[in-house]
Amino acid sequence: MSDYNWTAGYPGRVPAELPPKSYQMGGLHIVDLTKVLDPSTESRRCHLWRFNTGGSIPDFHTIMDLTSHLGTHCECPYHHSEDWPSVAELPLTNFMGRALYITLDLPENHRITGADLEAAIGDRIQEGDTLILDSPHKIAPFTPATNGPDDHRLIVGEDCALWLAAKKVKSVGFGDGVSIEDCEESVKPFHDILMAQNVTFLEVLQNLDQLTTDTFFISFAPLPIIGLDSCPVRVYAIEGLAEFK
8 A cells, every 4th residue: 555656646735825833703702723734745654546436427426544643643542552542532521621831941951841831830720731842942843853852742641641640631732842752751651650541642732822721721633433533634723712811
């Protein structure tokens, strides 16, 4: 299958204009936190095969050949263990709710601790929140620069995972200033502790600089496919909903 030219029926498309990153709808501010995917430039598997099933009556369909960890994606517990839930086995409420966006002003390559999170967030965190972590030490994820000498992102690990588990967060998201793929010593316990509690991870979030508040409603529902470990998602924030301030 890897040798098959999946793009043979798809000549590519250059959009006239991409939609804005944020919108105003009455008293609500909506921010699209999702990376736009272009099959012609993605480093991870992303191929489209477009074909017309209707002959002279246009009826176009598209075969999508994608990896589950493409672009902005939600990782579910099945990603880390055969015994834990796949995407379709988690309730819809696991993928929406109150979110906090926190930028940690810590030294380069610092391993985030529970004490760091307590100092930055304290009792602001609520059970069932999605917590998005970031720092000023940004680098684009999943590029040749990842884990290289110019990668100074903060690092997750066991200690911060224990703090997050104790706070019973629903999901943990990451801006470009935090690494989740540093090394086994960091990555494995972070996954072990949190995904055992059905916590999901949100990776490759974009447009976080468009947020005007650090507390908002978030939605990132994946496709409910049984046996899927993770899924690309359309993540968006809604600022201004009274119950999610």
